Amino acid sequence: MTAIRPRAGIGGVGESAPRVDGLPKVKGEFEYASDLRREGMLWGETLRSPHPSARIRSIDVSQAAVRPGVRAVLVAADVPGRPRFGLDVKDQPVLAAEVVRYAGEPVAVVAADSQEAARQAIRAIAVDYEVLQPLTDMEAALHPDAPRVHPGGNVVRDVRILHGDPDAAAEVWVEGYYETGMQDQAPLGPEAGLAVPAVDGGVDLHVATQWLHADHEQIAPCLGLPEEKVRLHLSGVGGAFGAREDVSMQIHACLLALRTGRPVKMAYSRPESFSGHVHRHPSRIWMRHGARRDGTLVVVHARLLIDGGAYTSTSPAVIGNATTFAAGPYDVPNASLHGTAVFTNNPPCGAMRGFGAVQACFAYEAQMDRLAAALYMDPLALRLKNAMRPGTVMPTGQVVGGSAPVRKLIQGCAAMPLPPEEAAGGRDPIRLPGGAGNTSRGEGLARGAGYAVGFKNLAYSEGFDDSSQAWVRLSRDGQGAMAEVKTAAVEVGQGLDTIVAQIVRSELGVERVVQLPPDTAIGSAGSSSASRQTMMTGGAVQLACQAVRAELEARAGHHEVPDLIEFLDSPIEAVRTFHHRPTRALDGTGQGEPHVAFAFGAARAVVEVDRDLGLVRVVQLAVAQDVGRALNPQSVLGQIEGGSAQGLGFALMEEIDLAGGLVRNASFTDYLLPTTLDMPPVVSLLVEEPEPGMPFGAKGVGEPSTVVVPAAVVAALRAATGRALSRAPVKPDDLVGLRTFPGYRPPP
Amino acid sequence: MIVRLQVNGARREADVWPGTSLLTLLRDHLGLYGSKNACEQGECGSCSVWLDGELVCSCLVLGAQAGGREVLTVEGLNLERQAGAVQAAFVEAGAVQCGFCTPGFVVAVTDLLSNDPAPSEASIREALSGNLCRCTGYAKILDAVNLAAGRLRDSPA
Ligand code: FES
Ligand code: FES
Numbered sequence: 017m018t019a020i021r022p023r024a025g026i027g028g029v030g031e032s033a034p035r036v037d038g039l040p041k042v043k044g045e046f047e048y049a050s051d052l053r054r055e056g057m058l059w060g061e062t063l064r065s066p067h068p069s070a071r072i073r074s075i076d077v078s079q080a081a082v083r084p085g086v087r088a089v090l091v092a093a094d095v096p097g098r099p100r101f102g103l104d105v106k107d108q109p110v111l112a113a114e115v116v117r118y119a120g121e122p123v124a125v126v127a128a129d130s131q132e133a134a135r136q137a138i139r140a141i142a143v144d145y146e147v148l149q150p151l152t153d154m155e156a157a158l159h160p161d162a163p164r165v166h167p168g169g170n171v172v173r174d175v176r177i178l179h180g181d182p183d184a185a186a187e188v189w190v191e192g193y194y195e196t197g198m199q200d201q202a203p204l205g206p207e208a209g210l211a212v213p214a215v216d217g218g219v220d221l222h223v224a225t226q227w228l229h230a231d232h233e234q235i236a237p238c239l240g241l242p243e244e245k246v247r248l249h250l251s252g253v254g255g256a257f258g259a260r261e262d263v264s265m266q267i268h269a270c271l272l273a274l275r276t277g278r279p280v281k282m283a284y285s286r287p288e289s290f291s292g293h294v295h296r297h298p299s300r301i302w303m304r305h306g307a308r309r310d311g312t313l314v315v316v317h318a319r320l321l322i323d324g325g326a327y328t329s330t331s332p333a334v335i336g337n338a339t340t341f342a343a344g345p346y347d348v349p350n351a352s353l354h355g356t357a358v359f360t361n362n363p364p365c366g367a368m369r370g371f372g373a374v375q376a377c378f379a380y381e382a383q384m385d386r387l388a389a390a391l392y393m394d395p396l397a398l399r400l401k402n403a404m405r406p407g408t409v410m411p412t413g414q415v416v417g418g419s420a421p422v423r424k425l426i427q428g429c430a431a432m433p434l435p436p437e438e439a440a441g442g443r444d445p446i447r448l449p450g451g452a453g454n455t456s457r458g459e460g461l462a463r464g465a466g467y468a469v470g471f472k473n474l475a476y477s478e479g480f481d482d483s484s485q486a487w488v489r490l491s492r493d494g495q496g497a498m499a500e501v502k503t504a505a506v507e508v509g510q511g512l513d514t515i516v517a518q519i520v521r522s523e524l525g526v527e528r529v530v531q532l533p534p535d536t537a538i539g540s541a542g543s544s545s546a547s548r549q550t551m552m553t554g555g556a557v558q559l560a561c562q563a564v565r566a567e568l569e570a571r572a573g574h575h576e577v578p579d580l581i582e583f584l585d586s587p588i589e590a591v592r593t594f595h596h597r598p599t600r601a602l603d604g605t606g607q608g609e610p611h612v613a614f615a616f617g618a619a620r621a622v623v624e625v626d627r628d629l630g631l632v633r634v635v636q637l638a639v640a641q642d643v644g645r646a647l648n649p650q651s652v653l654g655q656i657e658g659g660s661a662q663g664l665g666f667a668l669m670e671e672i673d674l675a676g677g678l679v680r681n682a683s684f685t686d687y688l689l690p691t692t693l694d695m696p697p698v699v700s701l702l703v704e705e706p707e708p709g710m711p712f713g714a715k716g717v718g719e720p721s722t723v724v725v726p727a728a729v730v731a732a733l734r735a736a737t738g739r740a741l742s743r744a745p746v747k748p749d750d751l752v753g754l755r756t757f758p759g760y761r762p763p764p
Numbered sequence: 765m766i767v768r769l770q771v772n773g774a775r776r777e778a779d780v781w782p783g784t785s786l787l788t789l790l791r792d793h794l795g796l797y798g799s800k801n802a803c804e805q806g807e808c809g810s811c812s813v814w815l816d817g818e819l820v821c822s823c824l825v826l827g828a829q830a831g832g833r834e835v836l837t838v839e840g841l842n843l844e845r846q847a848g849a850v851q852a853a854f855v856e857a858g859a860v861q862c863g864f865c866t867p868g869f870v871v872a873v874t875d876l877l878s879n880d881p882a883p884s885e886a887s888i889r890e891a892l893s894g895n896l897c898r899c900t901g902y903a904k905i906l907d908a909v910n911l912a913a914g915r916l917r918d919s920p921a
Contacts, residue, residue: 032858034855034856035855035858035860037860037863038854038855038860039851039855041860041863041866041867042850042851042852042854042855042860042863042866042867042870043798043838043839043841043842043851043867044797044798044799044837044838044839044866044867044870045798045839046863047797048797048800048864050800050801051791051797053792053795130781131792132781132783201898202898203862203864203898204800204802204808204810204862204864204865204896204897204898204899205800205802205862205864206801206802253862254800254802254862254863254864255861255862255864255898255899256862257898285804286802286803286804286805444886446886446889446890447886452890452893508862509861509862509863509864509899510861511861650858650904651858653858653903653904654858654861654899654900654901654904657900657901657902657903657904658861658898658899658900658901659901660901661898661900661901661902662898683803683805683807684802684803684805684807684808684896685805685807689896689898690901691892691893691894691895691896691902692888692889692890692892692893692895692902692905692906693889693890693893695901695902695903697903698901698903
């Protein structure tokens, strides 16, 4: 008989409770969106533009439509409702009508009896394009004579932040120019879903997404259906990292299902997945830091440019982040920060883990090292001297509230044990740069260590109220007490479902927690992004549990009983919504209170470089992270390690290779992800200072390691080679000096 | 074309287009969705199965090549002692996040431990270098391998 009694050991908050979905996943029984199937289901496929910029003269689908097994071929004219979608700005055509703005843009969709038949039909569609000169350079996009990607011009958003006296005089100046590449989220589960037409003329969509309600709000108007006739159900999600924040196949599958009256499945192949979602914005960043001789920061000037590609997506928020974070987690009394996101004919960029904070950190931490060198100062001492703390006024005028243990993180990170030195000779080749390929024998080996400190906002910023709703029901049956929970929050792999169960166990004292499948029948939970679900949906679940518990205690009155289950003759349920504290958008000079809270991190990387061959082995990563309170320590460590791997990939190998707007490496053969041979051991330190206003004091934990690890790895490479290395990812050519990256040049 | 093969101990047949991979045959024709399709190019290991006892990427094998042969997939593993220890270790060590890579890792680790019950860290890293995981950074996967290997050594069948 399960009782109602909060106690340790039942898998509550603070324990490393095993994942609720662990067993089905190890057995291969967990159903992902790409595994969905229905009797009589059709397969959908997408025809995409091969050109980054072109006018569509005509589309002839007649050959495709008569192919065996083909049930529908749809073009822009077949979209019954609003022709465009988008997370905030609805500027992305469901299917391109007159022009295409990037290579990979959807032009037509097909439903057929088999995937092979659908693929062949796609190839039989004839599109007559007038090919135009694409705009593919983010600086060129700012030129007054540049071709306009959209009628309103090429600026997605321009953010200017003026703080204190930007003309303040300093004794020591350093300046630098930095670039970062376009990274792909590469979740292993491809974009997929199944649309099932319903008897009421509506449609049920089962899909892998990050935010059911944002999809819903975009899909229904395009289908020309009232919202209640479009129902979204979460399917198994094989990772996300921002890639599922924008709509991909959702509207297409629904259109095909409604047209054919049959269930339609769409599942992207890996090459198509590279076109099917947005990427991390490439950036160009100019920075100038001024300090006093004792190392006190006086002023930061920054100019940031990010390439948003062809459509708006989340570029406004990404450039908002990059610009508001450009001075780093430091006390900077004067600043002039100017960020611009532009449109080009490159693939659209949007959300990826770290969301604008990664690019900024790469630049400001390189600057801090440069400044330390100019001052003959220890780089850690310089950071400690200027570290942000509660009460620090940020360049936006926002005062850092909540916890900000930056000094503790820096000291804790530096105190973690260094890996032992190893002699180059006699090693297993796997422990040499280049690894098992046996390309280095250890000559010319140099070791280096580098540090980086950074931060990331938690939850949505700039006035957004990304609340989350939860329903909780407490009842009893023959086996005792049971709590049921429902939210629309998406488990993408981060461990949210387990955290929710832990919160319920702690708040209600029941072991048996049943989670109902997320769908759009309940209120929005907001997105599984911005490190926000543990706080937001965790907060909603906590509030609902507290309401249920209050009712149960009211029923019990003053009776002293060992087990409140006696008072559960009828179930108790509650629905609650959690809001974070309000934030304020930036005004014309970039002043406001844009962010809810911050999570800080510090990383140290130790690398070995073969200086003749330009090969790298990362020996160890040490990450100290500000987590508020670790609700599930094992899961927090897993987030830090996984985030570190994505940071290492960003620093060393991961980049979408673009030539004239065309992606040249849309496969795992050519786009390299870190493997077991690339990832070193990660040692982590959790700094727990509870965040006020968040459930149990928890902070989101998904992003800080991804923010700081790239900057730390490249700092270590600089230390090992003595080269400037101002572009990530760092390639072997950079390390041996075959590619010298331009030094400082004036900003646009 | 009709392909007849043994899958997880049972005789199965599928009517497939000649270009169909063993992975697609398993998933879309036999309904065995445990093997995953993250790349279909031999780069990620999420589709790992045994073909006549040999570990292969099923996306790189033609369905027709498996005709008359014996295939063992993650779904066929559940009762085996070694695989059971690997699966339990993955859950306990926190080696599962989104889980899309997990069936492939479970198969690859089971194969590794049946050939080498006490693998060194270097040989674990090398043996698993063909399996991509985008979520975990591999640390907890390596922990799971060591946990499973230790338990299997401590309690030999
Ligand atoms: S799907 Fe077979 S190796 Fe990736
Ligand atoms: S757990 Fe998500 S890819 Fe490995």
